[in-house]
Amino acid sequence: MQIIRSVKDLEAVLQQYEEINFVPTMGNLHAGHLSLVSEAKKYDGITLVSIFINPLQFAPNEDLDIYPRTEKQDLKELEKINCDVVFCPEPNFAEGVKKLHANSDLSKKLCGISRPHFFHGVISILNHFFQLIKPKNVFFGLKDYQQYLIVKDFLTQSTLKTSIHGIPIVREPDGLAMSSRNNLLTPDQRLIASKLSVILKDTALQAKIKNLEHLRVEGIKKLEELNFKVDYFSFCNSSTLEEIDDFEENTLLAIAVNLGGVRLIDNYLIQ
Ligand code: PAF
Numbered sequence: 404m405q406i407i408r409s410v411k412d413l414e415a416v417l418q419q420y421e422e423i424n425f426v427p428t429m430g431n432l433h434a435g436h437l438s439l440v441s442e443a444k445k446y447d448g449i450t451l452v453s454i455f456i457n458p459l460q461f462a463p464n465e466d467l468d469i470y471p472r473t474e475k476q477d478l479k480e481l482e483k484i485n486c487d488v489v490f491c492p493e494p495n496f497a498e499g500v501k502k503l504h505a506n507s508d509l510s511k512k513l514c515g516i517s518r519p520h521f522f523h524g525v526i527s528i529l530n531h532f533f534q535l536i537k538p539k540n541v542f543f544g545l546k547d548y549q550q551y552l553i554v555k556d557f558l559t560q561s562t563l564k565t566s567i568h569g570i571p572i573v574r575e576p577d578g579l580a581m582s583s584r585n586n587l588l589t590p591d592q593r594l595i596a597s598k599l600s601v602i603l604k605d606t607a608l609q610a611k612i613k614n615l616e617h618l619r620v621e622g623i624k625k626l627e628e629l630n631f632k633v634d635y636f637s638f639c640n641s642s643t644l645e646e647i648d649d650f651e652e653n654t655l656l657a658i659a660v661n662l663g664g665v666r667l668i669d670n671y672l673i674q
Pocket of ligand 1: 427428429455457460525528529547550
C-alpha cells in the first residue's frame with residue numbers, strides 16, 4: 404500500500420492509473436469506512452482513500468480540535484484490507500481551496516440549519532480532491548444521507564465523469580450507527596446512545612399507519628427523556644429533503660441529536 408502526503412507525489416501516482424475508485428474520509432476509520440473501501444475494491448482500477456480532517460466544514464465553535472486523530476491505526480486497517488493508495492495531505496491542503504456553494508435547496512435543510520457552513524465546506528474540499536484525482540467512482544456512507552444527496556447533485560451539475568455510490572449504514576451490535584464521534588462518548592453516554600437507533604427504527608416502522616406529527620412529537624419526547632438534545636426529527640422526501648405531513652413512498656426519517664456535547668445523526672429510509 405502506498406502512502407502519499409504531497410500533491411506532487413499524488414499526481415505522479417495518478418499518472419500510472421486510469422481508473423480510480425475514491426473513498427474520501429476524515430480518518431478514525433471504523434467498519435463503516437472499511438465497507439466503503441470493500442465496495443470500491445469491487446470495481447476495476449485502484450482504490451484510493453484520503454484521510455484529511457477538513458477544517459472548512461467545522462465552524463469555530465465546533466469539535467475540530469477534539470476530532471479523533473488515529474492515523475497510525477487507520478493505515479494498519481487499510482493495509483489489512485488491501486487498499487492500494489492512501490493520500491494523507493498536509494494540514495495546509497485546504498488553504499487556497501476554491502470556496503464553492505453546495506446546492507442551496509438541499510444544503511439549507513436538516514443539518515444545514517444548525518451547521519450552515521458545513522456542506523459548503525464539504526463540497527469545496529471534495530471538489531479540490533475530485534479535480535486532482537478525477538475518480539471514476541466515489542463512495543459515500545448513507546449515514547450521512549444529506550451529504551450523499553448533495554455530493555450526488557454536485558456531480559450531476561459538474562463536468563466530471565464520476566459515478567457516486569451510496570453504501571448502507573453499518574451499525575454496532577446494539578444498533579448505534581458507526582461514527583468516529585462515537586469515540587467521544589463516555590461509557591454511560593455510549594449506553595444511552597444506542598437508544599437513538601431503537602427510537603428511530605420503532606418510529607419509522609409505524610410511519611405507514613400513524614400520524615407523522617404525532618410520531619414526531621412522541622419520538623422527540625422519548626429522546627428528551629433520555630437526555631438527548633434534539634436538533635431535528637424529520638420525516639422528509641428522500642430526494643428533496645422537503646418535510647412531509649403524510650406518508651409517501653421513500654420517506655426518509657432523519658434525526659440529529661446532541662448527547663453531552665457529541666453530535667449524533669442517524670436515518671431510516673422507509674420503503
Ligand atoms: O464524511 C466525511 O467524512 C467528510 O465530510 C468528507 C466527505 C471526507 C469530506 O471532508
